[in-house]
Amino acid sequence: MSKVTETVEQLVQPIIEKMNLELVDIEYVKEGQSWFLRVYIDKEQGVDIEECGLVSEQLSEKLDEVDPIPHNYFLEVSSPGAERPLKKVRDYERAVGKRVHVKLYEPIDGEKEFEGTLVSFEDEELTVEYLVKTRKKQIVIPLEKVAKARLAVSFS
DSSP: OOHHHHHHHHHHHHHHHHTTOEEEEEEEEEETTEEEEEEEEEOTTOOOHHHHHHHHHHHHHHHHHHOOOSSOOEEEEEOOOTTOBOOSHHHHHHHTTSEEEEEEEEEETTEEEEEEEEEEEETTEEEEEEEETTEEEEEEEEGGGEEEEEEOOOOO
């Protein structure tokens, strides 16, 4: 985590806790000539545009006071959307029974990506049930081998 994202996390945490929201992720990235500071928030029922606006307003004031970023940037506060990333243990626990997409650092059974239902998450291991043609298979993936994971939307 960069110094900027660490500072932003410290600034935004008290704001979202007061509003009973959860911090999902913070990105600080350069796209083209512009820098973007993206803060993703959520709650069980999902967040609305007013909540994003309130967090953005309050965070913007704090950022102006602390001034952790020396150049111009765009602040975006939003929901992570339907394909929300899975980062924390709690995210995986909540995703049990849901469709997930998992990318690995190194292959398991010759594959580095799996998409299917997260059957269980226990002892830092994910069990994912997926289809190979018409056959259901299960794979156990140690959490430390997961490069990226997110909820997956299926259009079936």
